Each structure stands twice: as structure tokens, then as C-alpha cells.
Amino acid sequence: MFYTFYMAIQITEEKNCTGCTACQAVCPVSCIAMQEDAKGFLYPSVDYDLCIECGLCERTCPLLKPISQENKVLSVYAAKAKDKEILRKSSSGGMFIPLSDAMLKEGGVVYGAAFNPLMEVSHCRCTTFTERDRCVGSKYVQSNLVGVLDQVKKDLNEKRPVLFTGTPCQVAGLLSFLAQTNTDTSLLVCCDVFCFGVPSPKVWKDYLKQVEREKGEPVKEAFFRDKTYGWADFSLRLETEHTASVEKNNENAYMQLFLQRLINRPSCFDCHFSNLDRKGDLSIGDYWGIEHSMPDFFESNGVSVTLVNSQKGKAWMEKIKDTLSLRESNLNDCMQPVLSGPTAQPIGYESFWKQYARSGFGEERT
Numbered sequence: 001m002f003y004t005f006y007m008a009i010q011i012t013e014e015k016n017c018t019g020c021t022a023c024q025a026v027c028p029v030s031c032i033a034m035q036e037d038a039k040g041f042l043y044p045s046v047d048y049d050l051c052i053e054c055g056l057c058e059r060t061c062p063l064l065k066p067i068s069q070e071n072k073v074l075s076v077y078a079a080k081a082k083d084k085e086i087l088r089k090s091s092s093g094g095m096f097i098p099l100s101d102a103m104l105k106e107g108g109v110v111y112g113a114a115f116n117p118l119m120e121v122s123h124c125r126c127t128t129f130t131e132r133d134r135c136v137g138s139k140y141v142q143s144n145l146v147g148v149l150d151q152v153k154k155d156l157n158e159k160r161p162v163l164f165t166g167t168p169c170q171v172a173g174l175l176s177f178l179a180q181t182n183t184d185t186s187l188l189v190c191c192d193v194f195c196f197g198v199p200s201p202k203v204w205k206d207y208l209k210q211v212e213r214e215k216g217e218p219v220k221e222a223f224f225r226d227k228t229y230g231w232a233d234f235s236l237r238l239e240t241e242h243t244a245s246v247e248k249n250n251e252n253a254y255m256q257l258f259l260q261r262l263i264n265r266p267s268c269f270d271c272h273f274s275n276l277d278r279k280g281d282l283s284i285g286d287y288w289g290i291e292h293s294m295p296d297f298f299e300s301n302g303v304s305v306t307l308v309n310s311q312k313g314k315a316w317m318e319k320i321k322d323t324l325s326l327r328e329s330n331l332n333d334c335m336q337p338v339l340s341g342p343t344a345q346p347i348g349y350e351s352f353w354k355q356y357a358r359s360g361f362g363e364e365r366t
């Protein structure tokens, strides 16, 4: 009789996994699939009948590498798009549109997070301005990367310039995968967003079902950073075919759960990337507190903070600088908790999920 003993593969452990899909993309025998857990997050699941125990998945996993505290930031800017329409529809000061415009004008490809027709969030590949427009605006739902890292590799191998945007853990996963596969990254520029944690796609889906029950028709558009009440007081705007509603964060059940960190991915509480060793060539976020540090630069429709982390990032800032109002700043003035350590797991996180498993989203709203 034969017994097979499998080494426990560390990539499958909840605390080690951000869902970046690097392990799945790198597996030479395609024995890793991303599967949804009870909280609605994707984790690698290994088919041990196919696994050849080569260890590539563990060597590629960015969470199994030591955490670096190196400060990569070369310069800091407060930035806002000169075009008022770009500023209005962007989450912060509108850095993403000029960056992606510049990439598309060069004949390159842009990757970012977008809603699909079912209102699920996944990364998409954009070669036109219309496709890119779907990536504008923050989606406070974890974006699905399945299949995307391979597409980026293919574009780079075909010598197409690529702008990849996403959370720092997604950028880390992509870079690790490209390094492991010896892909030439000279035509790749990465931009990470400051990140407070990514919420559960399942809870988002359940929430949308509840809204559909209330409104009698499905939600077709969602804007997490609607500026009706201003940039700092951002609201969630939902549109169905015949209705539109705007709810302030403190009035909206989904946004309350997100802001209380109750529906964040478990690995976010042990984030390896909430520091100044930025993975992107550029990092973009909200310039909170600018009304105090630079009152004459404040803009009620939003100001972005931009960290330039590499020479490539510097070159891209140079390309887009004419479309922006820019002011040099410093790390002290724009410092946020998400740059100095992971957000803490809230008290009640586990009990919230136990309750959620019993009664779902509807009960949580009361």
C-alpha cells in the first residue's frame, strides 16, 4: 500500500493570502484554482493529484517574503486634475485619468478595477478610453485578478507598454510573478492606491440583492466616492434603470461595515505593504488634512497625494504634469495610518462573521 504525504503548502493559509493569484499564475502544472471561502474571498486551492511539489508557488508568494521597511519614496506631491470634470468623477484629485490617458496615447494597455455587468469587481484590460473609463473611481470591494497576471505578461512579451493599477498587494503579486517568470518589465509602470483594506465581494453581492429587493430592479451603476456632499463627506450613489440614490457613508449600511473594517479580508489586518517600501512606481491616495498643511491648495472636489517611488515614476509624472496642478509636499504632511502599518482587526470581527453566516446581510442592517 502507498501512502502519499503532502507538505502543507503555506500559500493556502488564510493569514498568508491576499488573493493576488501569483501562485496560480506561476504554477507550471495548473494545479491551483482560486476558490471562494465562506466570507466571499478567493484563496488558492491545490489539486494534490496534479501538484509536482516544485515549490514555485511558495517562492512566488509575496506574503512569504520578508517585510521590508525601506523607504522608497523619492518625492511627494499634492495633485489635482486641472480639468474640473475629471476631478468631479474621480475619487480623490484625479491622478488615474491623466496617467492612463498618457499610457493609452502611447498605444499601451491599462489594467484597473472595474464593474462587470453583474456588478462584480474584477481587473480588466483596457486599450481604449471607453474601456478605461470603467476603471475610474474607487470600488470598495476586492477586485478579482484571476487570469490577469498572465495577460500582463503576454502584453509585456509582445513589447506593449502597460500601466497596471491596483492595491499594493496586487502590485506586489504581479511583480513577483513577472520576476519569477523572467519577464522584461522595462515597459511596465505600476501605480498602487493607498489601501485601508479590501472588503468582501460576497457582502457586496448580498447588499446589492437587498437593494434590488427594495427598489424592485437591479443596480446598474455604483459610485463609492460620489461628491454630492463633498470629497471628504463622500457618499455611495446607486443607480437602477429608473432610480438614483445618494447615501452618506454614515447612513449607508455597506459603507458602515467597510469603514468599521468588519468586512475586510483577514490578511489586511496583517498587511505587509502598509509602509513606505511602495511596490508601485507611483502611489496615489487622498491628501487628507491638506486644508491644514496647504490651505491655499485645498479643493472641495478632492486633492490627491502622489508618492514618486522610482525613476520610472518620476518620468511618468513628467509626462502628465501639464494636466495637473501640482505642489511639492513631504511625507510628514500627508502621512496616513495606511502608510505606517496594517489597520487593526476590529473587536467583534469574528462574531460579526458568525452572525453573518447565520442571518446574512439583511439582518445586519437592523
Ligand SMILES: Cc1cc2nc3c(=O)[nH]c(=O)nc-3n(C[C@H](O)[C@H](O)[C@H](O)COP(=O)(O)OP(=O)(O)OC[C@H]3O[C@@H](n4cnc5c(N)ncnc54)[C@H](O)[C@@H]3O)c2cc1C
Binding pocket: 089, 090, 091, 092, 093, 094, 095, 096, 097, 111, 112, 113, 121, 135, 136, 137, 138, 139, 140, 141, 142, 143, 165, 166, 167, 193, 194, 195, 196, 197, 198, 199, 284, 285, 286, 287, 304, 336, 338
Ligand atoms: C479598497 C480601497 C481602499 C482605499 N483606502 C484608501 C485609504 O485608506 N487612504 C487613501 O488615501 N486612499 C485610499 N484608497 C485610494 C483612493 O480611494 C483612490 O482610489 C485613489 O486616491 C485614486 O484616486 P484618483 O482620484 O486618482 O482616481 P480614481 O479614478 O478615483 O481611481 C481609480 C483607480 O483606483 C483603482 N481601483 C479602484 N477600485 C479598486 C479595487 N477594488 N482594487 C484595486 N484597485 C482599485 C483603479 O484601478 C484605478 O487605478 C483606497 C482605494 C481602494 C480601492
